[in-house]
Amino acid sequence: MEGDYKIDERLSIIELQRDAVVKQLELMQEMLDVLNYKCWYYETAKKEGTCAIHDDIKAENVPEKFHKYLNAIL
Numbered sequence: 001m002e003g004d005y006k007i008d009e010r011l012s013i014i015e016l017q018r019d020a021v022v023k024q025l026e027l028m029q030e031m032l033d034v035l036n037y038k039c040w041y042y043e044t045a046k047k048e049g050t051c052a053i054h055d056d057i058k059a060e061n062v063p064e065k066f067h068k069y070l071n072a073i074l
Contacts, residue, residue: 037066 040063045051059070 033065034069037069040066
C-alpha cells in the first residue's frame with residue numbers, strides 16, 4: 001500500500017524471515033536425524049532382546065547414515 005519505494009525494505013524483511021525458517025529447518029532436520037538414529041538403536045536392541053548388542057558393534061554393522069553418531073555407542 002505504501003508504494004514502490006518500500007520494495008527494498010519489504011525484500012529485506014522477507015529475506016530475514018526466509019533465513020530464520022531455513023535455520024529452523026536445519027535444526028529440525030538434525031533433530032529428526034537423531035530420532036531416526038535412536039529408533040534404529042532401539043529397534044536393533046529390541047530385535048536382539050538387549051541393548052548390549054551395541055556394546056561390541058562395529059561400524060560396518062551400523063547404517064552409514066548413522067555413522068556420525070557412532071561415538072555415542074562405540
